[in-house]
Amino acid sequence: MVNTALQDCFKGKGIAVIVPKGNAVDELLRKIPEERLDDVVYINPAAGSAAINVLEPHITPGMSEAQKTRQKEIIVSDLIDLFRRQSENWGDRFGRILETLLHAHIEANIRNSESKTLLDVFESITDSEKLIALIDGTRDVVVREQLVRVHEDLSSYELEPLQRRLNDFLINPTLRRFVSQKSSFNVREAVNQGKIILVDIQKGELGDKVTQLIGSIVITQIWAATQSRITQPPNRRTPFYLYIDELQNFGGEDGNFVKILSEAREYRLGCWLITQYLDQLPREMQKAVSTNCRTKIVFNPDGSNKAHLSKWLNGINTKELNRLGRFRAAIQTPAEGRSERAAVFTTTLPPWKPREDRDLGKIKKRATPEGTPIEELSLISIGQGNNAGGKHHRELLTEAKARLEDSECDVEILYQYSGADRPDAIVKLPSGEIAHLEAEHSTLSKPSKVLENLRRGQKKGKEVIFAVQTGNKDKLANILEDPVNRNGDDHQDENGSYSHYTDSNGHLVTDVQNLKNADYRIIEIDVKYDKPECPELEHHSSNDLQNFCLYRSDKHCTKLQINCVLTQ
Numbered sequence: 001m002v003n004t005a006l007q008d009c010f011k012g013k014g015i016a017v018i019v020p021k022g023n024a025v026d027e028l029l030r031k032i033p034e035e036r037l038d039d040v041v042y043i044n045p046a047a048g049s050a051a052i053n054v055l056e057p058h059i060t061p062g063m064s065e066a067q068k069t070r071q072k073e074i075i076v077s078d079l080i081d082l083f084r085r086q087s088e089n090w091g092d093r094f095g096r097i098l099e100t101l102l103h104a105h106i107e108a109n110i111r112n113s114e115s116k117t118l119l120d121v122f123e124s125i126t127d128s129e130k131l132i133a134l135i136d137g138t139r140d141v142v143v144r145e146q147l148v149r150v151h152e153d154l155s156s157y158e159l160e161p162l163q164r165r166l167n168d169f170l171i172n173p174t175l176r177r178f179v180s181q182k183s184s185f186n187v188r189e190a191v192n193q194g195k196i197i198l199v200d201i202q203k204g205e206l207g208d209k210v211t212q213l214i215g216s217i218v219i220t221q222i223w224a225a226t227q228s229r230i231t232q233p234p235n236r237r238t239p240f241y242l243y244i245d246e247l248q249n250f251g252g253e254d255g256n257f258v259k260i261l262s263e264a265r266e267y268r269l270g271c272w273l274i275t276q277y278l279d280q281l282p283r284e285m286q287k288a289v290s291t292n293c294r295t296k297i298v299f300n301p302d303g304s305n306k307a308h309l310s311k312w313l314n315g316i317n318t319k320e321l322n323r324l325g326r327f328r329a330a331i332q333t334p335a336e337g338r339s340e341r342a343a344v345f346t347t348t349l350p351p352w353k354p355r356e357d358r359d360l361g362k363i364k365k366r367a368t369p370e371g372t373p374i375e376e377l378s379l380i381s382i383g384q385g386n387n388a389g390g391k392h393h394r395e396l397l398t399e400a401k402a403r404l405e406d407s408e409c410d411v412e413i414l415y416q417y418s419g420a421d422r423p424d425a426i427v428k429l430p431s432g433e434i435a436h437l438e439a440e441h442s443t444l445s446k447p448s449k450v451l452e453n454l455r456r457g458q459k460k461g462k463e464v465i466f467a468v469q470t471g472n473k474d475k476l477a478n479i480l481e482d483p484v485n486r487n488g489d490d491h492q493d494e495n496g497s498y499s500h501y502t503d504s505n506g507h508l509v510t511d512v513q514n515l516k517n518a519d520y521r522i523i524e525i526d527v528k529y530d531k532p533e534c535p536e537l538e539h540h541s542s543n544d545l546q547n548f549c550l551y552r553s554d555k556h557c558t559k560l561q562i563n564c565v566l567t568q
Contacts, residue, residue: 001243001274002027003349008241009036014194016222017243018201020211024245025200029363030354032196041190042367044200045174045214051181051371053117054079054217055106058188058228067230068110074227076102078220082213087165094162097154100146101125104138111139119180122166125150125159175210177371179217185369188225191240197222198367212249219250223260226269237268247273248280258284261292278305294334300324313343320345392533397424397439399525400467404437411437423456427465435463440476442535444468447479448501451509454480458518470524477522483515534565542566 001017002024008015009032019025025042032040043050057071079102080095101124105116124131131151138144150159170176190197199218201211222242229237244250251257264271273289275281281289296312298321306318313321313332321330327350332343401411410428414420423436436457440450450466457464468476484491488499500508509515534557536545546566551559555567 001245001272002031002351004272005241005243006031009033009196012036012194014039014191014196014238014240015243016191016197016199016218016240018199018215018218018245018250020201020215020246020249021203022245025198026360027351027354028196028198029360030356030358031352036196037363037367039194039196040363040367041185041195041197041369042200042364043198043218044364044368045178045210046202046205047364048368049177049181049184049371050369051178051184052187052217052221053115053181053183054179054220055102055109055117055121056115056183056221057106057110058225059110060188060228060231062231063228070230071224071228072103072106072110074224075106075220078216078223082216083165083169086168086209086213094165096146097125097150097159097162098166100143100150101134103140103143104134104147107140107143108134108137112137115182117180118166119170119176122163122170125163125166169213172207172210174206175213178214181371183221184371187221188228191222191225192229192238194238194240208249215244215250219244219257219260223269226264226267229267234266234268239268239270241270241272243272243274245274247275248277251281251285258288261288264292276302278308296332298324298330300326300328315342316345326350391537392527393439393441393537395527396441396467396469396525397437399527400437400439400465400523401425403467403523403525404465421456423453423464433463435465436460437465437467439467440472441469442533442537444472444475444479445535447483447485448503448509450476450479451483451501451515452503454483454515454518454520455509455511457520458514462519464518464520466520466522467525468522470526473522473524480518480520480522481516483509483512532560532562532565535559 005015005017005028009028017025017028029040029042042048043052045051054075057068057075059068059071063071076099080099083098084095098121101121105121105124108114108116120130124134128151131147135144135147135151138147170180189195197218199215201214203211206214219242222240226240260269261271271293273293278286278289290312298309298313301309301321301324306321310316310318310321313330316330324330324345327348328345329348330343330345333341335341397413401413404411404427408430411425412428413425414422416422416424424439425437427435427437429435436453438450438453438457440453444450453466454464466476466480482495483501484498485501486496486498489497490499491497500510500512503509534542534545534549536549536551536559540549549557549564549566551557552564552567555564556562557564
């Protein structure tokens with residue numbers, strides 16, 4: 001495989017090589033011509049941030065609606081096959097619901113140039129508001145009606161099996177990063193421009209399941225990119241060659257592989273499919289390989305496969321296959337007209353010594369397309385308790401977590417159950433000491449809440465790290481340095497009149513001096529909020545506020561001076 005892939009590289013051809021085990025990728029990188037190193041696209045999800053959004057179809061100008069639909073079907077059918085292969089009990093009902101959700105998200109990506117991912121699909125069945133938003137944005141009347149039925153007829157309990165299967169798909173952080181970002185490179189451009197795509201997905205690092213999933217996703221995208229050439233004249237379709245090692249890991253009964261093998265020539269896609277275990281391929285795949293792979297090369301097969309393989313090789317029997325030595329192969333070339341050629345024996349070139357002066361780490365880093373993460377905030381489920389806050393609070397908290405982790409801290413965001421009295425997160429500092437992290441968004445308008453957060457840390461003997469949006473540091477510092485209400489007149493000190501704040505339990509905050517002596521620091525986080533958020537989400541759940549809010553009058557929010565953002 002390495003030798004034939006290198007031949008294509010030396011000829012200036014575009015290739016993709018998918019390697020689930022072994023050092024074939026490193027060997028290729030040591031032997032690829034120097035002038036072609038800039039063409040390398042290196043994908044190793046275990047070591048870099050390269051990503052492919054499998055829900056991004058390859059739509060080109062001039063595509064008809066039928067051709068766009070074909071792009072969607074390629075992606076949907078492969079993903080359904082993937083989920084089915086990974087599930088012990090897969091019902092048709094789950095398949096229909098998932099198919100509907102996939103169609104709706106891919107359609108949104110086409111129509112609105114969005115970058116919805118499998119993470120969005122997962123969230124649409126765990127968050128009713130996101131499912132409603134998906135329904136609102138779906139124009140296909142059939143798909144929209146099916147989504148409405150999912151929302152109205154199926155309870156969370158009934159959707160739980162599908163949630164569990166999607167969760168199994170996304171729970172691995174490496175796989176989640178790979179599929180929940182915008183694609184870090186344009187697969188169609190890479191195919192048409194003759195790039196060298198090296199997919200290094202080692203089972204030893206990733207595990208069998210993740211390796212199979214990522215490899216299958218790459219194959220799906222390469223096939224979709226190749227099939228999108230349907231709008232090009234045949235003579236403008238640049239040949240591209242796909243090498244798949246350990247084929248049995250990536251082919252299912254109901255995916256597109258059978259179609260790939262039967263239609264690849266039309267789109268100038270050449271396939272090199274390598275397997276040691278022919279009997280591990282699904283029956284339909286075996287038939288497709290036998291029928292559509294016109295050139296067959298056999299190296300020293302084991303006993304269980306010899307009888308089967310000898311039927312592929314005209315004029316060669318199992319005894320002759322037994323005599324195949326190292327680097328020797330039997331080759332069956334395509335028939336000419338009605339006459340089938342006899343298979344021939346050949347001696348292949350052994351591997352030659354690679355260059356040892358190349359810095360593979362540097363080459364891989366340069367060739368890795370850096371991903372741009374899509375908002376992954378809802379993965380940080382922080383509960384429905386009063387301390388949970390809303391979306392903007394989570395954004396601020398997530399950015400603060402990232403900032404601290406860049407400073408070699410370890411941050412654990414805490415679940416806020418109903419009635420919980422917990423900080424937003426626990427921070428393990430580089431010194432080994434533990435601190436509390438509090439994200440202060442709308443709480444800046446309620447100083448008593450800020451002081452409760454400070455007091456909580458003080459009682460535990462912990463430093464409190466406050467995170468605020470850039471520009472709000474002084475406002476928070478004023479609350480912490482002078483923890484009394486200067487608008488009141490119940491008391492008097494050297495700074496003037498004041499009153500004590502009242503905490504969430506109705507008690508006066510009188511431990512002013514202790515709070516002044518508390519250990520804290522403030523970090524500013526540069527976050528931009530697209531839309532205003534209900535300020536009461538820091539203290540009440542969204543459902544409770546939709547039912548009743550003191551600050552809502554005839555659908556108008558008296559705090560924000562706009563229509564209520566929860567009910568509009």
